[in-house]
């Protein structure tokens with residue numbers, strides 16, 4: 001059996017077991033293909049993987065062009081520069097890493113009218129200074145209210161990349177905070193359904209706290225070529 005198929009099945013098993021243990025529905029798996037060749041994406045697609053995450057617009061654009069209209073669903077998960085918003089709005093179905101209104105406005109304005117609204121998650125800075133990206137929890141509600149009004153964006157939920165933690169208890173804490181922030185926004189009348197959280201090293205903890213999308217790179221594809 002080829003390696004990507006085998007590793008993908010291992011990840012599916014990990015996710016399914018964590019969901020069973022938590023008594024939760026299993027989340028979707030987003031295969032993070034940054035630093036991986038198009039051939040690796042083709043292999044994962046052949047193994048039934050339908051959605052892929054990329055962090056860099058230039059690298060992603062080449063893969064999206066190579067795979068063409070029969071390609072997978074593309075999710076942008078990296079930091080967003082404002083001069084890249086048009087390319088992102090044209091080529092991706094989802095963006096997980098919106099953290100300021102100006103970027104959301106540009107994405108909405110650039111979303112082509114023949115495509116459905118761009119599916120968006122707001123990235124939250126859960127670990128304080130550990131990460132520079134993400135909206136501060138105190139500013140989240142105002143941002144969510146503004147982004148949810150934009151015509152060509154469908155606000156779906158929240159994303160976070162917590163600082164790495166070794167043990168499962170410490171791993172769960174920031175994921176719990178993100179879930180509680182989502183629940184607060186829903187209670188405040190913003191209809192959201194997505195928690196994008198958990199990567200190769202901490203996906204069990206994220207599933208236990210209610211992840212609906214886990215973003216998994218190395219556990220599926222092995223080590224990537226560094227940027």
Ligand SMILES: *Cc1c(COP(=O)(O)O)cnc(C)c1O
Pocket residue numbers: 032034055077078161199200201215216217218219
């Ligand atoms: C690279 C990356 C991932 C995947 O990380 P792995 O540890 O390889 O699973 C997930 N989310 C984001 C935002 C990333 O940049």
